[in-house]
Amino acid sequence: MTDLKVDVKNLVKNFGDNHVLKGINFEVANNEVVVLIGPSGSGKSTLLRCLNRLEDPTSGKIVIDGKDISDSKTNIDQARENIGMVFQHFNLFNNLTVEQNIALAPTELGKASKEEAADQAKKLLETVGLVDKYDAMPRSLSGGQKQRVAIARALAMKPDIMLFDEPTSALDPEMVGDVLAVMKKLAKEGMTMVVVTHEMGFAKEVADRVVFMADGKVVEEGKPTDVFEHPQNDRTKAFLEKVINV
């Protein structure tokens, strides 16, 4: 077995007549941070959602940590325990407190006792700087706070891989920094991460590799400096120009 955490081969995903992913090959090594960029509708979210089978692939093979996710015989719930996901719109459980949001999965899945899970929740809230929100309800939090709780919630299952789908794009600008800081800390600790984001600063600083997608295909990939400063493909150039001009 190689050091690959994510190994996607020839992934195709159609929504009816809409061919969204047209044969994606995509790899992520252990401890690697990959930033996915690309124009709207290019299939970034779909690719990410296929990685933990929130979407069922039409064809192709997805192996994560040696487990074939695309095989229907694989216990997908078990596989997901190992793949944390952070959503653009946070998706905190509205009916539960912050602590319960974080402790629910570990206790329900028998990973920790109630006390252990509560302890762990407190520690995780410390790392994201929100211990004082321990008993708060999600609706009383700001967007940035919500997203940091969502990250803590995903981390509570002690995943090997974290997927982020535009974690900061629903936030007010002054909140973005806090969330990115948490993500940088994670990256430093050696977490394997796949991040869809338009935060080019973050990509330059943290990413080991940038993957540019367009029209359901991987068009270009490489070191951030290479892709950002010397893009090879015309579409990459066009995209980067737009993003930088904004």
Add this chain to the structure above:
Amino acid sequence: MKKRFAFFCLTVIAAVAFFFSGQAPVHAEKTYTIGTDVTFPPFVYANSNNKYVGIDMELIRSIAKEEGFKIKIKPLGFNAAVQSVSSGQTDGVIAGMTITDERKQTFDFSNPYYESGIVMAVSPKSGIKGLQDLKGKKVAVKTGTQGATYANSIKKKYGFKVVTFDDSDNVYNDVKTGNSAACFDDSAVLNYGVKTGLGLKVVTKPTDIGQYGFAVKKGQNQELLKMFNKGLAKLKKNGKYNQIIKKYTGAAATSSTKKSNNKKDAESNTFIGLIKQNRQAIGSGILETLKLTVLSIIFATIFGVLIGLLGVIPNKFAQGVSTVIIYIFRGLPLLVLALFIYNGIPSLTGSKIPAFVAGIITLTLNEGAYTAAFVKGGIEAVDSGQMEAARSLGLPFRKAMSKIVLPQGIKIMVPSFINQFIITLKDTSILSIIGILELTQTGKIIIARNLQGFKVWTIVAVIYLLLITILTLLSKWVERRIND
């Protein structure tokens, strides 16, 4: 999941059936269920103690005693009584039923026990003197009776329109209020009514003389039929038969009834008087309505939640089943569903269902379908991101549903639940059609006896409003608890 669900449904239904069938008494002698009319004096009617009396009732009771079998009288209304015999729900019917060739196709009749013809009655105030005055007018009849058949056979000739009602009481009232110009009914019944102060007058001579018979389903319960004939012969021989007929049609009988009617009128013309006099009947009607309501709410909620959940699990087949069940049971009128389950199912399966159980099943299916629809809608109204976030943590569908989505969906559903509970309470009144003695049926029977339609319906309406108010307050209290 699917199998378990089906199993669960069957268990619930079986449990209900068992629970209620367990209440049926077991006797050494065979007990026959006899369907009859709600009100057809002097043949069948409830006296002021709500006991069923009249020529038919005394005959069948005396014959049962004579021949040594037990009977259980079910006042279902003429139509329902006739249907329930042909579907096997009841063993026999005695309800002033005329023996006709057409009916002989489906029933086996006893020897005739009474002879009667069809007469026409009008309001004394109207100037109608005979059939020729009916041109362009409306004529009231009771469904399925000989009077109805006769009216329909001559309506073209005399140019009138026929309006049908389920109860004699409504027929007479329609004539008294002037909506209909006249009514056709059996002479014995109308003459009795006129003599006891019905407020109509008979204007024609009896025609279409017919004979009344006791009936069983064709080819079934032949021993019961034999016993009836034997018993009837005995009663005729020993004078008991004449005694009964005289008791109900003789001058003494009718005038004493008239007197007691008048006396009763005087003391029970007030609301308080009516309530006092019918306290017991109303009380047990309320109790029955409450029993139906509570049990139906419980079962409909269980059924509805399960069918609603079936509609949101990620399985096309399960969703299809849920959609079809909701479509069918929400689409069927409650009345049709009740009659279908009570009369139709026994015809298919050959085994009877007690009316109460049929009523609970009816409401469970109908109210459950509505419940399922809003349960499904409530769950679907929860942001799909909640389910995705839960699943992405590795929580299985059921845990994600029960811990995250359902608690949020239930909050959305609570007002619909309260609404549905109130509708369920109101819908129990429809079950009067299968003869369940709940509040509405109780009202009908009281009116059949005292003809105080307006006052009794007012009382019944107020009681329903009171019950609904209590139910609403209770539900709101629960709602506040859930929302805290």
